[in-house]
Amino acid sequence: MNRRPIRLLTAALTASAALLLTACGSGGDDGGSSDKIEGAGGGGDKASASASAKPDGVKRPEIELPGEFQANFANWTNSDPKVQEILDDGKEELRAKYAAIIESNPESEAVAFYDSGSSLTTARKWIKSFADTDDSLIGEIKAYNPKVNVSGKGAAVFFYCVDERESSTKNRKTKKVTATPDTPDSVLQYRARLTKSKQGVWQTASLETVPGGCK
Secondary structure (H helix, E strand, O other), rough: OOOOHHHHHHHHOOOOOHHHOOOOOOOEEEHHHHHOOOEEEOOOOOOOOOEOOOOOOEEOOOOOOOOEEEEEOOOOOOHHHHHHHHHHHHHHHHHHHHHHHHOOOOOOHHHHHHOOOOHHHHHHHHHHHHHHOEEEEEEEEEEEEEEEEEEEEOOOEEEEEEEEEEEEEEEEEOOOEEEOOOOHHEHHHHHHHHEEOOOOOEEEEEEEEEEOOOO
């Protein structure tokens, strides 16, 4: 069976290109950020059903990734509080999808919490494609160079890069591991449009990925 890479997301997700291709004015790597890569992994292999309240008072799902799959985020900080909110929710949106793949759970509540509209529909299709072949994820991805542009009240565009070259799929039944190709196309640019929900969460409303977009 031919490998279906993590970047199958490229074919599955669609976006409003006119909105996503606007210039990004604020990046995630401002003068106060560190070069340290912050790991987003954790013990346990399920996204917890419990929720935790952040300073804004919104109860967000607690997402955990198993030790065999790490999602690392480099310089995911910004001195602007509004931009930092978008970075935080954008990071959790990506982690929620990885956790749902590992759990084989296309109906993940955490994914529905951070995605809406067409992004939620296509995210579920992406997750289901792994569930249908009984594949999980192992290894590591690195997300870096986040750039945010708040385009109006309650709306923003968000670009960032994801390097999948150290990640692999692992079949639950056969235990067969298939590595992501070590090519420039395995470094993707994510282009997202976000809207702020009534609850106060920056949800991904549409998303496009560009293989090799972060060469």
